[in-house]
Amino acid sequence: MEHELPALPYAYEALEPHIDAQTMRLHHDLHHKAYVEGLNKAEQMLAQARQDGDLGLVKHWEREAAFHGSGHLLHCIFWQNLAPAGRGGGGEPGGELARQITLDFGSYASFAAHFAAASTQVEGSGWGILAHRPYDGKLVILTAEKHQNLTQWGVIPLLVLDVWEHAYYLKYQNRRAEYVKNVFEIINWADVAERFNASRRRHA
Ligand code: MN3
Numbered sequence: 001m002e003h004e005l006p007a008l009p010y011a012y013e014a015l016e017p018h019i020d021a022q023t024m025r026l027h028h029d030l031h032h033k034a035y036v037e038g039l040n041k042a043e044q045m046l047a048q049a050r051q052d053g054d055l056g057l058v059k060h061w062e063r064e065a066a067f068h069g070s071g072h073l074l075h076c077i078f079w080q081n082l083a084p085a086g087r088g089g090g091g092e093p094g095g096e097l098a099r100q101i102t103l104d105f106g107s108y109a110s111f112a113a114h115f116a117a118a119s120t121q122v123e124g125s126g127w128g129i130l131a132h133r134p135y136d137g138k139l140v141i142l143t144a145e146k147h148q149n150l151t152q153w154g155v156i157p158l159l160v161l162d163v164w165e166h167a168y169y170l171k172y173q174n175r176r177a178e179y180v181k182n183v184f185e186i187i188n189w190a191d192v193a194e195r196f197n198a199s200r201r202r203h204a
Pocket of ligand 1: 027031075162164166167
């Protein structure tokens, strides 16, 4: 089964003014699509290598699969993590997720400050990530420089923030902190909570 580029769950301009329509078009239609195609290519080449018994280039194709596979999966979460401001986006999390955030970070405000600082301080391209660590049930904030470099095994990403320049450069240029701050206006906390609850159910 080939991987496919999922449609955005809203219109290109739906996240304006926080993320502009042109960035969304480039980001989804070109960047995300390239990850899907790269992952399909890598998996085809690995299957071909197994079939031919010629595993000399496995390191190369595994790197390609990690790069494009992580790119594809993180973008799938990223689009769903966002929603138009005031129509599913913004505000604060509720329910079990809110309780766990308070437990693990002290308060929502402390979490938001930590997540924003971590995302802003990623060197070069990368991601800010809120993740559920099933082995002790805690929430953790991770940063990923590039995205093929796994930083903790076994975590379930709940909220991911794309801080590659292609995600914000047209509108924000080098002002990543402003982009990060504005993204809080379009976070779909219901989606994050659903991921959290699903992960807890799976790992209970
Ligand atoms: Mn991206």
